[in-house]
Amino acid sequence: MARIAVIFATTSGQTARVAQHVVDVLRRGAHSVDAIEVGDNASCPPLDGYDAAIVAGSVRMGKFQRRLVEVVRAQRDVLHRKRTAFLAVSLSAARKSEPAKREVKETVARFIRETRFRPDAILPVAGALFYTKYGFFLRLVMRLISRLAGGDTDISRDYEYTDWKALTHFARRFSASLGIARAQALSS
Ligand SMILES: Cc1cc2nc3c(=O)[nH]c(=O)nc-3n(C[C@H](O)[C@H](O)[C@H](O)COP(=O)(O)O)c2cc1C
Known part of the structure; x- marks a missing residue:
């Protein structure tokens, strides 16, 4: 069993639903999971005590929530010592066109550039x-x-537009990867 933080920011509520879905799947995998919403005051408890973290945010006008950028930037070094994933919720992720795919890449690249956070996995998630x-x-x-x-x-x-099955699949794979990381740590 791992301790996992699911840190999210939401503007209209869909990322909160996405985060809750991931929390539910991970808890079914017998992990201890805390959902941490980054509100207007941009505060987030220290993440040192967690084995893994999933960060989720949504795009408005090409940018993820400023408060999420601040929190991730502030705890980046702690995050880099854990298994991590970033869930990028947007409407462009719901579209198949080349410009939409480019937009998803660009908004995620901007988040990575601004935070210098290098998650182990990135999943674009179609919003609402x-x-x-x-x-x-x-x-x-x-x-x-x-x-x-x-x-x-x-x-x-x-x-x-959120693909709940794909999200379940992602959360299960993340959960399984924690077991593998733990086994590797024990055998080394
Ligand atoms: C004012 C506004 C601006 C938005 N800008 C973008 C955008 O630039 N790119 C995009 O892909 N989606 C954009 N969206 C769509 C949101 O990312 C989508 O609605 C998402 O589900 C919002 O998640 P939330 O409910 O957690 O805030 C925008 C939505 C709103 C309401």
Whole structure:
């Protein structure tokens, strides 16, 4: 059993759901898991006591949450002593076009550049469009952006693109990799 921190920042709630899903899968793997939300005050408890950490954030206007960047940058050296993963939630991850793939790469590269965090694994995760929860102007802007990208435009409903099965698979592989790391440490 490993102690795992799932550190996340969310703006509209989808990354919180993604983080909770990962927490549930890891707990089923008998790990001890803490979900740590990085709120507006950009605080996060020390991560020294954990064996592994998963960081999750979402993209707005090409950037991950500033507060997540700050927390990861501050604890980068501690993170590098553990097995780690980064879950990058965005709408471009839901799209198959070359520009969308490029955008995913660029936003993740920017996060890596700003934090100098080198996670062992990176998973782009398709997020959600919460038309019914956005304010009037944001709803129209998001519909326009979605239309230009050939996406969904019915503003009377929400759209969730997250592939929960792929996320389960990722969390299981992460869980299994912890067992392997532990066995290697014991035999060396
Ligand atoms: C104002 C706004 C700006 C966004 N900008 C981007 C963007 O630049 N690139 C992208 O791929 N997705 C963008 N998105 C989509 C979000 O990444 C997506 O909705 C994600 O699920 C949000 O996660 P959260 O609910 O945890 O904040 C944007 C969404 C909003 C509301």
